[in-house]
Amino acid sequence: MSQDQIRQIQQLISAGRFAEARAILQSIDRPDIPQLLAQLDAMERAAAAAQPQPVTQTESTADYLNRLDDTGGEAAAAAGPATPAPEAPRHSRKGELTGTDAEGRRIYYEGTYEMLWDCQYCGTKKLLGKTHRFCPNCGAAQNPDSRYFPSEEEQIAVEDHVFVGADITCKSCGTLNSGNAEFCGNCGSPLTDSARARTQAEQVRGAGEHFASSGSRDIAKERFDAEMERVGVRPKAGKKGLPRWAIALIIGLVVLLCGGVLVSTLWTKEAGVVLTGHSWERTIFVEQYGPVNENEWCSSMPGGAYNVSRRQEIQSYRQVPDGEDCQMVRVDSGDGTFRTEQRCQTRYRDEPVYADRCYYTIDRWSDSRTARSSGSSQSDAPYWPELNLNCEGQTRAGCERERNREGRYVLILHNTDENKEYTCEVTQERWQSAPLESRWQLQVGGVMGDARCDTLEPAR
């Protein structure tokens, strides 16, 4: 199987054209073809079943091609998620799908063009990055740092461009050499540890816009600025923000606020109090059996429901593909050219999924009333309210049963020092055994003066 075939199959799979990929596979004579065909079937089913994550699909494509590849992994690397590195592995055709990036966007190749550069020595402008390795006016070698993107209107295409790596500047004589050169074409020095050309940041534009030139570079000024920044003479560009005093003020306020909250919850002081009163309240909660209106998805409606009416309602949302969002991106290849790519992401919209909702009546136990008794002194001993349950012990419409009983026992405490009154709920035992006029102590909040009833204990 040739590299070309592998590449072709890879593209067809990425584009979802499984039938054509299958036809090519079937034309190849290899013992493991049936196995590979089965894997292709599985990938097609997975792609058809749900909306597969584009990235995982690419990974499985990579695995798949790894197995196809006799030479071991080259094609898989080409199919893997593209890194932002400016390497274009080979010569592509316009509009061709070349892979997927880390965010799952499909990358279409749109062409290769010349970067521009300006001669630092004689001032000649808009020289071509690939064609003019030397200034045609004064003969100075091209400095790759001076390259910039042209405007879209004046960009010059490079036909049949083959990428061989970013250019290398000879460290002995400063001549710019092609990325695959081993020795300097000018002085013959080995290029093994010489500097690769730095690349410019990507340019991005939306549909319907035009790329502007990234602008001529003033290398001397950039170098001067970088040096000034390094020694700290100039504040770093793009690091504008709030002045320091404002940041300090904000931090101070936040600390103050947090501290205030902490103090008001944690800081307490002890208060001596006198018990001046008792109160109690007892409640019984009563349920009644009878018709209740409910609604539920019809598939999980309980048995025993009656008067059922159903209607269609939105149960959930499903993501369905709805066109794609594309961006044009210019990527500096580092060899005097840049390539333009279209990066596209499938757009999804939420489509409602409907199901039957059932509205029904059902007989159940539900809260109907409460019975309450209360008292305001210890001598008025707590008792449960009188309760007459309708047809107790039976389960039919109108019958009643007890759900729950609750009792609350409250001590009324007076802080003579500050002339403040607190109420604390305690157990019935403590309530019963606490005599009037007895002395107690408890913690109260240092800020709000609120009683912390869990600290209440008899005075020592």
Ligand SMILES: [Zn+2]
């Ligand atoms: Zn020149």
Ligand SMILES: [Zn+2]
């Ligand atoms: Zn050289």
